[in-house]
Amino acid sequence: MHKGSCLCGAIQIEVTGDLPEADACHCSQCRKQSGHYWASIDVPTSAVTIRGGDQVRWYQSSEKVRRGFCQTCGSFLFWDPIHHDKIAIAMGCFDQPTGTKIWSHIFVGDKGDYYEIEPGVLQKDQ
Template sequence: MSLSGRCNCGAVRFTVTGTPDEAVACHCTQCRKQSGHFMADAEVPESEIVIEGEVRWYHASETARRGFCPVCGSGLFWQRLGSGDMGFSLGALEGPTGLRLEKHIHTASKGDYYEIADGLRQA
């Protein structure tokens, strides 16, 4: 599988050469604050993502960082420090992906202004 993505302005582009284990929707407070709602992403080993352009990294906690475009601010990546894996934003992908959301995570932190009613697993 090969997936391509980019930020809103095109200054950062990336290619995913591996197959993600699963696509998830994260409802944690940090994802909601970064995206304005919830974040849909998938993870692969870091070696399976090729990034072109400058990514600015924000250390969101002691255990994780988030990568974004320093020009347009698009949130593109998430990484648990020391894991060797990297998450990428499904919304940044171009063209058909063949991916489908498989579950919702951190649902206890979701906003009170919406319901999750798609029947997918919730954690």
């Protein structure tokens, strides 16, 4: 079991089992909402327990996706593809150690010009 939370602790997250490897998304929406690129894991919703779920506010960023954040501290926690049985959870919310790493960078064509992506990790345009 892996535990995490938002900055203020109003939302507590538990994921059953090992964490999969993470993706880092460089699209403009993720960069604008997170303040940098968005690193997250995709897990089945059945593996996730959210305590303080009434504190989560959702922003519908497209027809297919909503983004969840804490209404108190503003922590960006979830990327939820509507009508799928999975949810992406921010790597930054997990307590250490996570036992995982970033395996790929996506939407690298949109990345900010102020940083570089480390060599040796898969990079995709989408």
